[in-house]
Amino acid sequence: MKWLKWFFTLSFILVATLILSLILLAWFINPNDYKPQLQAAIKKETGRDLIIAGEIHWRFWPWFSLEINQLQFSNAKGFEPEPFLKAEQIKVRVKTLPLLQRHLYVDIIQLNQAHIRLARNEQGQTNWDDLLQLTQKSEPSPTKSPLFKQITFSGIALNDSTIDWQDALTQQHQQFSQINVKTGEINYPEMATLPLELSATLSTKTANQKPLLLHFNFNTDLNIHIAASHFSLTKTQLSIHYPELSPLNAALTLKMADLSLDLIHEKLTGSGIHLTLLELVELHAQLQVKELMTAAQLETELTMAEFNPRTLLTYFNIALPDGLQDSVLTRSSLSAMIHADTKKMMISDWMLNLDQGQVQIPQVILDLENNQLTVSQWIIDWLNTQANGHLSIKNIMGEKPELFAEISLLTAIKPLLAELFVENWPIPELLSKTQLSLHTEIHSDLSDWQLKQFRLQLDQQQLRMAQLKTKATFSQITLEQLQVDAFDGNMLLNAEVSKINDNYGLSGNVSIKPFNPSVLLKQFAVDLPERKDKNTLTRFGFNTVFSGTLDNFALDNLQLQLDDSLLTGKINVNLLQPHQLDFNLAVDQFNVDRYLPPESSVKKSPNPSTETEELLPVALLKKLQVQGVLKVRQLQTMGAKLSDVTLSIKGKNGQLQVDKTLGLYQGLLQGETRLNVNAVPAQLDSEYQLDQVALSPLLKDTTQTNFLEGIAQAHVQLNTRFIYQADILENLTGKIAVELKNGSINGFNLARSLRQAKAILKQEPMPPPEPLKSDFSRLMGTFTVEQGLLKTNTLLIESPLLRVNGKGNIDLPKETLDLRLDTWVVNTSTGQEGKSLEILKGVGIPIFISGTFSAPQIKPDYQVLLSTGLGALQPDIKSEKSPLFQPIQSHESLDLENLKELGQSVGHFLRGLKRDP
Numbered sequence: 001m002k003w004l005k006w007f008f009t010l011s012f013i014l015v016a017t018l019i020l021s022l023i024l025l026a027w028f029i030n031p032n033d034y035k036p037q038l039q040a041a042i043k044k045e046t047g048r049d050l051i052i053a054g055e056i057h058w059r060f061w062p063w064f065s066l067e068i069n070q071l072q073f074s075n076a077k078g079f080e081p082e083p084f085l086k087a088e089q090i091k092v093r094v095k096t097l098p099l100l101q102r103h104l105y106v107d108i109i110q111l112n113q114a115h116i117r118l119a120r121n122e123q124g125q126t127n128w129d130d131l132l133q134l135t136q137k138s139e140p141s142p143t144k145s146p147l148f149k150q151i152t153f154s155g156i157a158l159n160d161s162t163i164d165w166q167d168a169l170t171q172q173h174q175q176f177s178q179i180n181v182k183t184g185e186i187n188y189p190e191m192a193t194l195p196l197e198l199s200a201t202l203s204t205k206t207a208n209q210k211p212l213l214l215h216f217n218f219n220t221d222l223n224i225h226i227a228a229s230h231f232s233l234t235k236t237q238l239s240i241h242y243p244e245l246s247p248l249n250a251a252l253t254l255k256m257a258d259l260s261l262d263l264i265h266e267k268l269t270g271s272g273i274h275l276t277l278l279e280l281v282e283l284h285a286q287l288q289v290k291e292l293m294t295a296a297q298l299e300t301e302l303t304m305a306e307f308n309p310r311t312l313l314t315y316f317n318i319a320l321p322d323g324l325q326d327s328v329l330t331r332s333s334l335s336a337m338i339h340a341d342t343k344k345m346m347i348s349d350w351m352l353n354l355d356q357g358q359v360q361i362p363q364v365i366l367d368l369e370n371n372q373l374t375v376s377q378w379i380i381d382w383l384n385t386q387a388n389g390h391l392s393i394k395n396i397m398g399e400k401p402e403l404f405a406e407i408s409l410l411t412a413i414k415p416l417l418a419e420l421f422v423e424n425w426p427i428p429e430l431l432s433k434t435q436l437s438l439h440t441e442i443h444s445d446l447s448d449w450q451l452k453q454f455r456l457q458l459d460q461q462q463l464r465m466a467q468l469k470t471k472a473t474f475s476q477i478t479l480e481q482l483q484v485d486a487f488d489g490n491m492l493l494n495a496e497v498s499k500i501n502d503n504y505g506l507s508g509n510v511s512i513k514p515f516n517p518s519v520l521l522k523q524f525a526v527d528l529p530e531r532k533d534k535n536t537l538t539r540f541g542f543n544t545v546f547s548g549t550l551d552n553f554a555l556d557n558l559q560l561q562l563d564d565s566l567l568t569g570k571i572n573v574n575l576l577q578p579h580q581l582d583f584n585l586a587v588d589q590f591n592v593d594r595y596l597p598p599e600s601s602v603k604k605s606p607n608p609s610t611e612t613e614e615l616l617p618v619a620l621l622k623k624l625q626v627q628g629v630l631k632v633r634q635l636q637t638m639g640a641k642l643s644d645v646t647l648s649i650k651g652k653n654g655q656l657q658v659d660k661t662l663g664l665y666q667g668l669l670q671g672e673t674r675l676n677v678n679a680v681p682a683q684l685d686s687e688y689q690l691d692q693v694a695l696s697p698l699l700k701d702t703t704q705t706n707f708l709e710g711i712a713q714a715h716v717q718l719n720t721r722f723i724y725q726a727d728i729l730e731n732l733t734g735k736i737a738v739e740l741k742n743g744s745i746n747g748f749n750l751a752r753s754l755r756q757a758k759a760i761l762k763q764e765p766m767p768p769p770e771p772l773k774s775d776f777s778r779l780m781g782t783f784t785v786e787q788g789l790l791k792t793n794t795l796l797i798e799s800p801l802l803r804v805n806g807k808g809n810i811d812l813p814k815e816t817l818d819l820r821l822d823t824w825v826v827n828t829s830t831g832q833e834g835k836s837l838e839i840l841k842g843v844g845i846p847i848f849i850s851g852t853f854s855a856p857q858i859k860p861d862y863q864v865l866l867s868t869g870l871g872a873l874q875p876d877i878k879s880e881k882s883p884l885f886q887p888i889q890s891h892e893s894l895d896l897e898n899l900k901e902l903g904q905s906v907g908h909f910l911r912g913l914k915r916d917p
Contacts, residue, residue: 031056046134049074054911064106065093076127079119080166084127085844088113104151122168153186173205183608194222214251215241229263241341252277259287266292278315281307283334304334308352323421328383329839331355357382371397383419385411403444407533410437507547514541514561533594551576551828558585574625581626592637615725617656621677626651640664654678660688667693667712681721690714695740707747710779718785729788729813736790740779750774751801752822753860754845775799779807788812795821802826815821819849848870886899 007273035052042050060853073085093107119127140704158181165174177200184195205211236259244252256274270287276285282305290297309329313320320329336350345368350361363376375391389407412435437457443450451468453608517540521528528537541561547554553573557741560567566588574580632645643663650657656675661668696709718734721727733908751774755767781795795806803826808819823845851857 006036016266031058047130048076051083054089062096063093064096065091067091075117075119076130078121078125079127080117082117083115084117086115087111091765096681102149106151106153108155108157109163110157110159112159114158115164116162117164117166119164119166119859120169124169150187153183155183155185157182171206175203176200178204194224196220196222213243215243217241230260231263232258232260234258253279261292263293266290266294268292278312280312280315281305295342298338300338302334302336302338304332306331306333306353308332317613317657321421325420327424328355328420343367354382366396368397371395384415385409400447403442405442406440407442408437408439410435412436419810443708448690505547505549506553507545509545514539530597531595532598536563536594548573550576563594577591579620579623580625581628582626583630585630587626587630587635588631590632590636592635593639614720616675616677616682618677618682620658621651621675622654624651625653626656635662639704640698641701664690665694665698667691669693671716679721681723681727681731683719683721685719686716687718688714688716690716695743707746708740708743709746710740710776713739726813732788732812734785736783736785738779738781738783740776743779744773744775745797746776748772750804754823754825774802783810795819797821815853817849817851817853821847821849823847823860897908 001262032055035056039050039052049072051072051074052068052070053072056069056427057065057066057067059065062449068090069088071082071085071087071090072178075082089110089112091110091112093731094125095105097106097108117127158179160279161179161780163179167173168355179200180198182197184193186194196219196532198216200216202214203211203218217239218237221234223230223232224232225231233256236254237254238254240252253274255272255274255276256270259268259270261268268287268289270285273287274286275283284303284305290299290301309332310320313329331353331356333353334351337348345366347364348362350359350364350499357380359378359380359382361375364376365374366372367374371394373391373393373396377388377390380387387407387409389405391403391405393404394402429610435458438455440454441452443452449470451465452659454465454468456463464483466483467478488739501804514540518528518537531537531772539561541559543557543559545556547556551574553575557572558567558571565855567585568587569583569585574582587859627650629650630645630647630649633643635642635645640866645662648659648662654677656677658673660672661670663669668691669688670691671686673824674683674685678684689711693712695712696706699708700706712896715737716734717736718732720729720731720733722731749770749772752767752770776799779796781792783790783792785791790812791808793807795804795808797804797806803824804821805824806819806821808817808818810819845860847858847860849856849858
């Protein structure tokens, strides 16, 4: 037995020598001395640089351990200079003695603070393609028996690490940070339960999209039984936190009691599956898959517990409409069955309960063999609204799926609104009992979309559309024959939208057959404004061709008919800043007076709010650029009949100019108005020239009086500054020059009144009746305007017999009169009329005009007749009770009472002048 003794002795010496050699190797050899050789080998093999900035430590007993600190592995060529891999520490430990028994026992493998950068460039190349090519070049080694009979890992630990994914092709950046992974013990070939824990934070950044931040936590027990070919996950829990949506609670939680895979019986089962959203919505499921490896068959039952949809909408910052009933959107639940095999998947008995209503889908079939999806007759019954339809998609897995859907809807508007909202909405009588129905078809291949046979009907009124086509990219939208038939009216619309160079172009035409808008508005219980002519607003029609882009919009061949008026022309609107409007419009005839309220309905008391409200939209006028021409062949406003009206309008940078030309009663009016809103207060300047205007018909039409006749010439130059309406007259300044030729002042015969006065004083017979008019060859005057006060010292009336000089003031804001007219008899040689006034030749008789626009008084001062010697014939002429010294209104003994009516006519004229200074 000596040989056995020598054998053990020799074995002990060999093992001791090996252990001593390993200890001496670790003691005397420093691995850091071999860094250059290691880095050179890696460089030669991969073409990349390996940098070990920290220390390398190793031990050989009782564990063979290797620790590398501060390691960097460079990135591929053509990518960013940051390293592909950077790790603070890598630690691996293997028990030494079990290696002799072909048992690999590894302690926890640790990778601390690692940072891996993955990237793809614009050409689609990744920064690990070169490493994959190295593995493809290496030849596979022949199959050998396993080196180790048993392998044991105490676990794998990845601590505080980061993985970056930078995709230049899709402009995406995703980062998994704070990654922590920990596993339990791993045994090969016999393995039982492997606990697994994982946590990480995901942040994503995409061009033109809001960044996303998510936190993940995952725990499970992985049960592996290789001999039984059975694998399962138990006690599985996944939680996802979305801080922006739910700062405190998990946005999504998945719990699964058991998920088992039995390879022998080809069966996959899942039980106790619970999915929770925001701790509000719970989804429960059971899963079973049979014949997994041959002809897999899936059966799943889904149920969603009842929850409050309002609370869910609040989490997503979706506001509910004001006044919504408290009972609406408060309860919801879901149930469905899922069956699937290798040829098709079917969802049956889909039932969504919403409040007291339901959404039912009997069957959804995904036919994988025929590449088709079918949704059978779905039904919605909710809030007095019924809807149904069906859907099919052919070639659903192909490049161009073909979709067809048909939708129908029926509801009663008033009951629907009553169910939805607390307050009673002001529903027009027309809609109080109206039923709304809708039907349409949808066709699509995902590149083109078509809406066909669209029909929306309100009782007997309906909207129809033959076809609406659009590209999936919205590069082109075509609308064909949109037709509305309602209330004896008809509208036809065709339109096309196309996208060119990131800008949308719009073109088409619209036609509205003339109809009675009054009938339509009354049907919707809309009160029409009071009008002088009740036959207005009874005919409306519209036709135009439109075109434009997101920056510009134009209407061409425009025809708009309102009652007896027709507007034609074109309009161009630039929607960029500043806003620009160009137009060229023409109207054949328009009577403004027909649309004004009757005088009896106009409130005569001033409106206090207008005195404090700014008249002009200053901010808009500063941005607006406008240039255009408006022509009206015949126009009536405030009774005046105008012809060939032309308005040329130009505006830019807060300044607006309107040039006006129009025919006015055998004459012509020309002028311009300039508005500057850059000035504070706003500045308004006007200048007009009146030429050869017949005054009598103008006054008849505008004031229903005829107190003045003649052919008028005038030059008006006015300006004012204003913020509020009252400022216009109070700040009005300027000059007015007026001249009338070959006319008369009607309603008062001045010469006859003088002869009447003479006859009374001399106790002579009264002169015979004469026409109540005072003829003149010329009437002229110049006025200056200061703060709304008209002043004149040059009022002159000339006739063969008389001369009248006048002066005084007219206060437009206060509506008061203060005028003096001095009347002179200048020629007594012209017939019997002149000779009868010879005694008054050279005597000036004042006439005073005072009072207000609404009650003017005209009072001649006959006391001056005493200087002619006529007073000696009437001793009581100086008495204040003499009828000669009373106001004209009380002169019943003379024909001068006609001056009262004349004064009212003058006042009416001046009030009109104030409205349009």
